[in-house]
Amino acid sequence: MIDLQPVKGTRDFFPDEMRLRNWLFDVWRRVSVQAGFEEYDTCVLEHEELYIRKAGDEISKQLYSFEDKGGRRLSLRPEMTPSLARLVLQYKKSLSFPIKWFSMPQCFRYERMTKGRRREHFQWNADIIGQPEMVAEAEILMLLISACESMGLRANDIRIFINDRRILNAILSQLNVPHELHSAVLVIMDKRDKISPKALGKMLEEIGMSTSQVEQLNEFLSKSDLQELKDNLKDTEGIEELQHLMQLMETAGYINYLEFDISIVRGLSYYTGAVFEVNSPGKQHRAICGGGRYDSLLSTYGGETVPAVGFGFGDVVVLDVLKELERFPELPRTLDYTIIPFDSEQVGIALKIAAGLRLQGSTVDCNFSMKKMKKSMQQANESGAKNAILLFPEELSEDKVVIRNMQLREQKPIKISDLIFLRSKLLEYF
Template identity: 40%
Template sequence: LKKEAAKAAKAAKKAEAKGGTPAGPAISTEPPSGTRDFFPAEMRTRNWLFAKFRETARQLAFVEYDAPVLEAEQLYVRKGGEEITQQMYNFTDKDGKAVSLRPEMTPTLARMILSLGGKVLLPVKWFSIPQCWRFETVQRGRKREHFQWNMDIVGEASIAAEAELLAGVTSFFKSVGVTSADVGIKVNSRKVLAAILKMYGIDDDKFEAVCVIVDKLDKIGPDETVQLLRDAQVSDEAARKIVASLSLRSIGELQELVGEHPVAADAMREMKELFALAEAYGFGDWILFDASVVRGLAYYTGIVFEGFDRKGELRAICGGGRYDKLLSLYGSPTVVPACGFGFGDCVIMELLQEKGLLPHLEPEVDFVVCPFNAEMRLHAVQVAATLRAAGYAVDVLLANKRADKAFSYADRVSGRRMVFVAPDEWDKGSVRVKDLRLERSEEEKLADRGIELPVAELVAELSRIGVAPQREERGA
C-alpha cells in the first residue's frame, strides 16, 4: 500500500508540473482548430444574422427545412476530383458504415427530394441554414466549420429561377446595409467554358477536372493555372488560350471569341435573359459577366454566380448556380432541373464587421424582479411568473442583495426596469417599478422611488402606460 501511495503521489506531482491534475492532463480551453465557440454576445449576433437570412427567404416565399449533420459518405463522393471529397470529416461508424459530417447541403436536399418520390409537387422553393464541415486550411473568412444559408429552387428550368435566387441574395445585402458599391455578383455559364474547350480540342472527359482547376484562378494566378492544366493533360497552347479567354468581361467579347458555337449561343441567350430580369427586379447594378467564374463543384451545369467584395480583400461571399443533372446522378429516372446558392456566415461577418454594420445587441431583459428580503421571495416569484406569462423577459434575483448591488446586477444583464417587491407596497397589493434606462448616477437611481402599480392588474397597467415586451416592440 505504501508503494502504491508513493506511486500515486509521484504521478500527481508530475501531472501538476505539466499543468494538469492528478486525474489526468490539463484540458485545453480552446475549441478544435478551425471551429468556434459562440459566447452569449457572439450568439446574439449570430441569431441576428440568421434572422436576416430567414426574413429574406420568407419574403421570397421559400420554406425552411433541415436534416442530420451526419450523412452516408457515398452521398458526397462524386467524379471530377473535387477538393470537397478530400476535405470531408469522414469515418466508419460502429455499424461499419462509411459516414461523413456534411461538407455542403445540396446533396442532402437532392436526397430528400428523391425520398419523396412522386409525392412532392414541383417546383419547390426551400431554404436552410445548416452547419457544414470541411477539413481545410484555416484562414481569414474560412473555417473548418461554418453555417451556410442555402436557397434552392427544384423543378424549374427557366432562367427566372436564377433571377429569383439573385433577388434573394441582393435583398439580403440591402437588409444589412451592404450596397452594390461594396459587393458585386459575377455571373457566367458552365456552357461557356464547355464551348471554349471544344474550340481548343479538349475532350469532354476533361471538362470537370478543368472546371476544378479554373475555379482556383483568382487564388493561384494565371501561370500556376496553366501549369495545373498541363498536369491534367491539356496542351500548353490550349492551356494558355483557355486562361486568356477567362479574362473576358462582357458578353460582346464572348460573342467575338466563340462566334456561332451552338453551346455558347445557348449560354449567351440565357445570360442576356438573366441580365434583363435583373433590371426588372432592380438589381442590375449588382451583377456583371465574368468568364472566369465556373465554381468548383462538379454538379453545376449552366449559369453560375459568385458574390465578391469589390475591394478584393475577402474570398467569395456566396456562390451558386444551376445543377440540372444532380438528382439524376442520385437515381432520379427523369431530369429534374434545379438551382441554388450557398452563403456562408464567416465572410459576411468579416465584411459587416469591417464596414461597421454589425449591430450592438444587448440581452432582452424587460424586468429584473428584486425581493426586499427572504420573506418576500415567494411573492417576487409570483410577480415574475405573471410577467413571464404575459410575454415579458424577466430575471429574478436569486439571492438577497442590497439595492446598489441589485442595480449593478440589473445593469449587467441589461434589465430595462426593476420591480421591487417590498412589505409596505405588498401589504397594499402593489409593487414598485423603476425605469433603469435613464442616464442617472447611482445616488439618483437609489433616490428614485419609481411608480407604484397594483399587483392584481400589473400587466394591464403596464400595457396602459405603453410598456410592451421588447420582442413585440421590434416586431419579433
Template identity: 40%
Template sequence: MNYLPPKGTRDFYPEDMILREHIFTSWEQSCHTFGFEKYDAPVFEHLDLYTHKSGTEIEQQLYSFEDKGGRKLSLRPEMTPSVARMVAARGNSLAKPVKWYSIPKLFRYEKMQKGRLREFFQLNMDIIGIAELTADAELIAATIDTMKRLGLDSQDFQIHISSRNLLEEYLQNTGIPKKEHAEIYLLLDKMPKMAYNDFCELVHSTLSNQERAETLLHLLSAKTLEDIEKMAPDLSALSELKELFSYLSAMGVADYCSFDITIVRGLAYYTGIVFEVFDTRRSMRAIAGGGRYNRLIELYGGTPTPAVGFAMGDVVLSDLLREKGALPTEPAKCDVFVISVTKDISAAMSITARLRNARISTEFPLKMNAVGKQLKKAAASRCKIALLTGGEEEASGNYRIKIMQTGEEENIPMEQFKEALSARLENL
C-alpha cells in the first residue's frame, strides 16, 4: 500500500494551511476591493471542452478519463473554458460587464519541476463584455493589488506587457506571411532565456529570409514604446499600448508595469493585450499571466463577446513569498482555554459552551489531568487566555485568568466573565 499523496499533489497539514489561507484571503480581498464576484464550476468537465479550444494534443497533459457511464471527462487544467462555457450559456441575459473571479484547484499531468506541480491553485479574474482598454487596465491593476497585499512591491515583481496585435501588424507590414507567425511567437518565448547572440543565430536559422530575420531582430531590440514609435509610428497596436499605459498611470501603478515585446503567451486564443508577471530577478517561472481573448466565448457557442482575463498560480507565488521572507505568522488557535482546578469536566464544558455561544473561540481539556498538565495543554493549543474554574476565587464570585503571552494573572467577575474576557481579548 502507498500511503503517500499521489505524485505532484500536496497534503496540507494545518501548518501548511497558514500560507495558503494567507494567499487566498489576500486574493479574495483584492477581488472584493475591485468589485469582482465569485463563481465556480465542476472540477471535471467534458473532455471536448478542452480539446475544442486547444486541439487534441492537449490531452497528453490532461487527467482525462471515462466515467462509469462512458462519458469522456477531464479534470480541469485551466478555468477559462469553464468561464467561457458558463458565459456563453447565459448569453445576453447576463448583465455586462461580467467581473468574475474564482480560486479553482487545477490539474495538469506535467513533468515535475520547480514551481510546477500536477495539482495546484489559481486565482482567475475575468472581465467580459468590455472591448475598451479600461478593462485590460483594470485587470492589470487588480493583479498588482493582489501582490501588494501580500507584501510584495515593485522591487519584487514587474508586469511585462505587450500586444499580440503589435507583433502581428509589424510582421504583416514587413511582408512576413501569416503562416510564419506562429513560429516567430515560439522564438520570442525563448528570447529571455538565451544569450543574445545565440538568439540572433536561432532567428536567422529559423526564418528562411535573412532580410526578414534582420527586420524581426530590429523590432525585438525595442525596449520601450518610444523605441517602437521610432521604428513604426503608424502601428495601431502602438496607440493601443499607449492608451493602456496612460490608464495604468491614472491608476497609479505605472511603476509596476513595463513594455516587453517578448511577451506573446503561447496559447493561440489571445487577441490583443497580453501580460505576464515576473519576479524582478527573473529567477522564477511567470507568477501570473493573462490577456485579451475576444473570440473564445463565440467558440463555445456564445454571441461574440470581448473578454480579458488573467490567472495567478499559488506555487511560484509561494516560492517568492518564502524567498522574500514575507510569510504570515502562526495565528492563535483559540482565544480561551478553560481549565478545571477540581477536574470537574462538566463545569469546564458548561463554561466553554457559554463562551462559544458568545462567539468566543474556546477549548477545554478533552482529557482531564492535573492543573499543571492542563495549563501545558492550553499553551500547546496556542490560546490567548486560560480561565480556571473551581478555584478558590469562586467563593468571592471571581474566575482566575492567565494571559498566556505575559504570564500575568488576575481575577474577573463571574457575573460578567464573557464581557471581561472579550475586553481583554481585544487588546491581545
C-alpha cells in the first residue's frame, strides 16, 4: 500500500496553513519592495558542484543529490546564495551595480530534524551586491528589522547578535594559528552553543590547535566589550568596521535591536566580514535569521571579487516563535458572496450571477450541495462569506434573489440586474 504521509522532514500545506504562509510571504515581499529590493528566482535544481565548491563540508554532506539521465550530478538547492552568485556572474556585464535583490525559495537539506529544523523550508533571501561600504550592512539589518516589526516582533522579543569574521581571524592570527586552519576553526566555533566547552576544545585540538591556544582563544571569547577587544588585538580592522556599523544603526534609530556577540560565527565558509543572527534575547530558539558579508564568494566561481552582503530568513522558526508569543494574525477564510441554489434547475442562473460578480472583482463561491436552508446557512457561515445570495423560486420568478448579510443576519430581495452587470450586458460595450 502506498505511504500517504509526506516525505520525512517535509510538509503539506492545508488552506488555513497556506493563508499563514501567504501572509508571511506578503510581509517579506512588501518590506523588500519598500526598501528598493527587486525580486528574482532560480530553478530549484542546480549543478552539484556549485555547492560542493564553496558552501563547506557540512552543507555538502546534507545535499539531496542525484545523477540525471544525461549523467550530470544535480542537487536540490540547500540555500540560495550560490545560485545568486552564479546568476550575477552569468549576467554581470549587463548589470548596474550595486544591485538589491530578494527571493523566497524553497530549500532542501538532509539533516537531523530537531525543533525548528526540517528537511525543507522556505527562506527569504535579501542581498546587496556591489556595495563595499558598511552602509550595505545597515540597509540589510534595517530591512530584516522592518520585517520583524511587521510580524509584531519588537526589540524586547528579538535581538540581532552581531560579530565580524575579521575579528575572529585577527584573534586566531594573534594566537599563531596557521591561516589554513582558520576556516576549520570557525566551523567548529559555530558549534559553541551546541556542545560542551570540553568537547569544543577537543575538536579544536584534533585539527591542530594546542591546548594553550585553545585556552587563550576561550579567554578572548569571554570578552563582550568591543573596546576591550580592541585594546587587546593588534589587527583592529574588524572592530573598527563593526563600531562604524553600530554608529550608523544608532543614527537610524535601530541600535536597541543590536548586541555584539563574539560567539556568532555562521557556519558557512564563504563569510568574510560582518556576521549576524536574529534570535530571542535569551537565545531560547534556533536562529530566526542569519547572514553576513561574503565578498569573496563570486571569485571562487571564476569571477572577480565583488562585495556582497545578505541574509537568509527561514519560515519554520519564525512561525514557531510567533505561535509561542501568541502573535499569529487572525486569517480566516473570507468570501464576498456564497450563492446558494436549492434545486438543479437554478444551477445555470447561479453560475451566471457568480460570473457577473467575479467580473466586478468580488470573490464568489457557489454551494451546489442542494441542502436544506438551515444546513446551507451553516455552510455559508463556515465558508467565511460576508453575504449569502439565496435563489428562492418565488423571487427568481420576478428576476430577483434574496441577499443575506451574514454578520447582521438581515436579508432583503434584490433585482439581479441591480446586483450585477451581467456578463452578456457587459460584453455589449466591447
